[in-house]
Structures are given as C-alpha cells and as structure tokens.
Amino acid sequence: MATTVAVVRETVAGERRVALTPEVAKKLKARGARIVLQDGAGASAYFADAAYADCEVVAATAALEQAEVLLKVQPPSLDEIAALQEGAVVIAHLQPHLAPERTRALRDRKITAFAMELLPRTTRAQAMDVLSSQAAVAGYKAVLIAAEAVPKFFPMLTTAAGTIRPSKVLIVGAGVAGLQAIATARRLGAQVEGFDVRPETKEQIESLGAKFLDLGVSAAGSGGYARELTQDERDRQQQVLADHLKGIDVVVTTAAVPGRRAPRIISAAMVAGMKPGAVIVDIAAESGGNCELSEAGKTVISSNGVSVIGTVNLPASAPVHASEMYARNLYNFLELSLKDGALNLDWNDELIAKTCLTHAGEIKHEPTKQLVESNA
Template sequence: MRIGVPREAAADQRLVAATPKTVEQLIKLGYTVAVENDAGARASITDQAYLDAGAELVESSQVWQSDIVITVDAPDLAAVASMNKGATLISRLYPDDAPDFVVAAKEQGITALNLMSVPRISRAQALDVLSSMSNVSGYRGIIEAAEAYAGMFAGQVTAAGSTPPARVFVIGAGVAGLAALGAAGSLGADVRAYDVRSDVAEQIESMGATFVRVDAAAQESADGYASELTDEQEAATMRVYAAESAAADVVVSTALIRGKAPITITAEMVANMKPGSVIVDLAASSGGNCELTEPGKKIVTDNGVTIIGYTDLPGRMPKHTSQLYGTNIVNLLKLMTPEKDGELAVDLEDVIVRGITVTHESSVLWPPPPVQVSAAPAVAPASNPGTQATPEPAVSSPSQNKGRGRLVSAAIAALLLVAAITFSAPAFAMHFTVFVLAVIIGFYVINGVSHALHTPLMAQTNAISGIILVGALLQLGSTDWLVTALAFAAATVASINIFGGFLVTGRMLEMFRKDA
C-alpha cells in the first residue's frame, strides 16, 4: 500500500506529517511513500532529503490518490472527495466540531482515524499525539517567557553584586506542565507548581520543583483526566493562584478539564502581579486560562504584565515537532501492520484502534465507547436515606487475623533472638549489633531515595553485591561447613542480583536508544 504525505493547506501550518527518518521507518514496514513537492519546506526539510530516504515526489493531485493519507490537520471537504473509495486518512480530527467532514468521509467510504482521541492507556503512550504536542508546547512556552521577561531566569553572583533567580509558577502538572517546569528549572529558575490532582506531587518534586499543597484537591477520574472541582475546592485553588501569581515573575497555566480551559487567572490577579512579569497561557487554543488572554496574540496590560496566548507553539519548533508527530504515526502503523507487509489491518477489537476510528466502511463509529484507564476504586453507591442499615455482627476479617499472627510470630522471634544473644559468645553479639544497625541505616537510606533516582541506585546496589560476592568467594575455602554453606548462598544471591541488575538496566537503556 502507498502512503501519501501532502503539503499542509494552511499557510501558517509549518509542520509536516512525515520526516525523512519516519519515511525510512514506514518503508521498513512494507509501505511505499509518496511526498508532495515542498511538503517539508516550512519545517526546513528539503525534497532531496525525502528522496534520499526512499520516498517519491509527486504532485498534489497524486498524493491524495494514495491508499493511506497522513496529514497534520484535517483536510477540507474537497480533499476528502478526491480520495479513493475505501482509503484511510490519519490526522488530527475534530469530529464533534465538524459534522460535515464526518458525513463526507462516510459517503466516500474512508476509514478516518483521529489521532486526537488516542486512549490514555500505557500501551498507547508511544502514539499519543496530544502528549507529543503538549511536551513541545510546555518547552516552547518557557522559551517565549524567557524572551519576554525583563530579567534572567538563573540567579547570578558577580563582583558587581548578585541577582535572585526568577520565580516561576506552573499551573497544571500534565505533560505540558511538567515540560514547562523542567525547562524553567534547567534555566535556573525557582520553580513552584500546583495541580488539582494531589497524586502528582511526587512527579513535580522529582523534577526539582516545589509542589504547592492545598487541603482541598480533586482526584483523577476514571478516564485519566482531572475531575470537576467542587465549590470548596475551586475557592481553595483560586486563593493559591492569587497568592502565587502575585509573587511570581512568570506564570505558566496549562489547566484543561475534559478539553475545556477553566479560568485560573482572573483580571484582578493580573492587576496584582508585578510589572514586567509574564503569563504564558498554554490553554489559549481552548479559550485560555487567563481572563485577559487573547488567543493567538501577545499583549501587555496597563500594569506592565505580558500575556502570551500563542496557539501555535508546537509549530514554532517545526523540525523536531514534525519528527515527534511522524513518530507517533509510525508507532500507530506498527500496531496496525503486524505482519510488516505494507498492508493495513483495521482491528476494531483493539481498544486503541477502536478509540481513534471515526468512520469505517461507510459507517460512523464516533463517538468511541468509553475506556477505563484508571485503577482508582469505584465509588460506593450511596445508601438509601429511607432505609436503616442493619448492623452486622463483629467478625474478625482475614487481614486482622493475619495481623495478629504476624504479631505473635514477631514476639516469638524476638524472644529467640534475645536468648541467642544471651547465651552466645561476646563476639557474636558485637557482630550482630553491627548487622542490625546496618539493616536499619540501609532501610532508611534506600527508602528516602526519590523514585527518579532508582535507576542510578541500581548501579550502586550492583557495586555492593560485587563486594558481597568477593567476600563470599574468599570464604568458600573455609574448613567450617557452615561458613562454606553461607558463603555459597551469599555468592549465589549476589550473582543473581548483579546479573539481574545489569539485565534490567540494559533493557531500560534500550528504551532511550535511537534507532540505527
């Protein structure tokens, strides 16, 4: 089958749906690739680069005659009508806002796959376009803020004096928010962040930022998004936004609830901000989180606050954004081309494929069925106020019985340990005391390490296991059978830990290794 890559119709769209690197990957899947002339010109990708990657260059009318057409933005109705019957379109579609497009795709018998509705499950992360675009938006938002801010992000200590670091406050710790706080932190700013989901605090703190805590916080809903706030929660968060924005030099807002942008920064909050401070509204394309945001524009308020409401932040970095977008499509086609024979298989039993399919075989399959992506327990149904619950007899649960059993076992073990120390040689008591102290210290040291550092920590444990292995090998020649047995057991366990650690580390590094 042939994949067509047209030049984007919108004059301000600088992205392209495939790059030379992703073209090579598509060809490895068995497809042929046809690229429209100058399709990548706005992303600084030459036609020759596509030819070198194995693609063929065609005219606009020919590219739409391909078996599969991949685009960044949804094509117009004329382009849909020019596609072959039964062809496949892969793009960022908005079916709810474009019913005419859905009708046209259905009548043409097109299989329309919407990259904006990828289910939020672990298996689909590699083809999640929203995450890719949000990541770029968060990074680029900080770049725009650094350009508009009148000072430096990093604190400076010079012979002429010192300057404090810029204070950056990030609202929302989704993909865009984490990318923004990471970029701001790398520039040396003092970063603080808040999210209505309290369970993301660890992610924020693992990146070196300070999580602003609030008593009232919302929870993640079953579909992976933040749930609606109650009046009490909303009042608490607005107090946080007011206090933090007044003290911040840069505010980055990324809040979205089910695709809608709630107001997080009111006009009154903007009036209380310092002159020269900057607001980057990453939700501007959905209306904006700031009450004064003008989508697509950068404005300066009467009190000197710059509000950036650009809606094309990913397009301002077209080279790498196109690569990320193209890779998302490659990963989707890997899923839908299991035999790597260049034949697309539309398996509607697959939750990912079903979730992104808008039309197929002249049928409308939108909206898709809901997907349960959260492991949060279901809320227990409320009891009927008209009935009175009958009290159940107190019965010990299995967990309670198990807890008592553990307590008894621990007490017996403690008594045996005291007896062993009492009637053993003094040297044993000294060595055992050192052992117990080492266990306690090791437990608290390892337990206090952030999850973000567990991979380098594995290298340290490998080194410790290596020391244990050397010590065990030295004792294997002992004439005491007990010492020899313990040394053999220690050598075996340490070897398993060392080789297992290297195996796990190797597999983790493979995740970050670029394709050859």
C-alpha cells in the same frame, strides 16, 4: 499488493510540521508500503524532497487521488477529503469537536478516519501518543517565550554590582507540557513551583527540583485527567492562588482537556493583583485559555503592566523535532495494521477501535456523533 501511503503539504497558516520524515518513510518502505509525497511536503520542517529517497514525489492532486492511507498533522480540508478515494484511511489530529462539517464529510465519503487525540492513554499506547509528544515541545517553547518576555534574568546571578535574585516561576498543570516547562525553567535557573489539582503529580513536580504548590484542593480524576471542581472548591482554590500570584514573576499555564474548553484558572482580578512586568504564557489559549485575558495569537498588556501571551500551535515553532516525534507516533500506530505492505485493521484491538472517528459511512465516536447530529 502494497498499500499506498500519501503525505501532502500542510495548508493551515503557520503549520510547519510534516506527518512523515525521511526516517519514518524508510521504515514504512521496509514494511512493504508504497509512499507518495507531495513535492515540498517537508520543506517547512527542513526535510527536502531529495531526503525522501524511498518516496515517489508527485503533485498534491496525485497524492490525494492515490492515497489509500493519508497521513497528516492538521485535519484535512473539505477539498482534500473530496479528493480522496472513497474508503481511504486518514490518520491525523482531527479535532472533531471543532468542525462538525468536517466529520460529516469524512462520514459521507466513507473515509476510515483515525483521530489520534482519541487514542486511549494506556501504557501500550505511549509510543503513539501525539498529544504527549507535541505537548513536550509546547512546554519547552512556552518557557523560552516567557524568559524572553520577562524583564528579569531567570537565574540568580552574583555580580560586582550585587546579587540578582532569580525569577519566581509558577507552572500551572503538571501534564507532559507542564513537566517539560518545569524542567526547562529549572535548567534556566529560575526558582520554580508547579501546581496541579491532581495530588499524584506532587512527586513528579518535586522530582524535577520544583516545589509543589498546594492550594488545598484535590481533583483526582480518571484517565490521567482532573475531574471538574465543585464551585466551592473552585472558589477556595482561586482565593489562595490569587494571593500567591502577587509574588510571581512568570506563570506558564498548560491545563487542557482534549475535546473540551480549557479550564479557566486565572481571572482578570488575579492578573490585576500581580506585579508590573509579570508575564503569563497561556499554552491553552487556542481552546479558550486558562487565563481570562488570554487571546489566541496575541499578547495582551493588562492595565497594571502584566503581559498575557496567548500562544498558538507551539509545536510548529520547533518543526524538526516535533515532526520527528509526530511521524514516529503515526508509524507506531500504523504498524499495528500494516503487515507485508497490506493494511488489515483489527477492530478487536482497542487502540484501533477507540481511535476511530468514522468508518464505512458511520461516526464511531459517540460524543462526536451527537455533536454532528445536533448541528445537522
């Protein structure tokens, strides 16, 4: 019997992405799935209901009630969880560390919930990696925001009135978002530097035509993330960085660790040492910020005229391509279990087992389990 895959409109303020595009709907249909779509689910990403020729368009209540698999961008609300049939599957970016009550509701409803940010970051998982695909959008958009905000040109210009020197841009963090930011700033003609405490990123930064900023501190960690610095290492790094920031026009900070507060890299004192008119765009503002002055969703002007822009959900600002990549990520994950229209979860597959947040009335992710139980 065909598994019913459902998609509903995202209700979080400012969210314009959709978890299923017409392209991916066609692929799911070809694999034997039945698809129900809430009317208008893709409208904010410019995918009209008529484009979903392979879907049954229904009201939200009907979509949730019929869902055997619910695909979402943002975590489901408590009301949406309550409307799902017991034992349904939810695949989304679930942010379990932010809302213990949501994880508790998923557990109590016996929902099998897959948090895509928990996906092991292995070679095999790359095509399912929502963190990477959406970070690429964020890095790109952050540089465009900075280019608009800085009171200078990005590129060098030779004019009848003389030569205009290029803006000096520093990208902090060389993950997917940081590398995309470096590439975008380079395309716009800026003089670009990249900084990351992981020494293995030096070659990646330089391959994009940027200069690697070496602060004399290495924090190579496991799983592609940096380890936490010692206090002495942090102090040395901060002093060298503070001195360097005095000559920088634009900083884009991208350092983040899923499920944890963003590392604080730029202090208020560092901002105070920067030149008037300089711009900081903090992609990590929602998770605490890489800059001490960052406020999510706001632009803060420091006393010396530095603009600190705390961005919120940048992928939603490019909903067409962000949705296309996200939907493909979910399809590639769902493809592991969807055979001839039937969903069969292979718990021996580490990608399925380690991405699972809740199943059969239990919390499977140990750190989340501890968090929920401590907030009971």
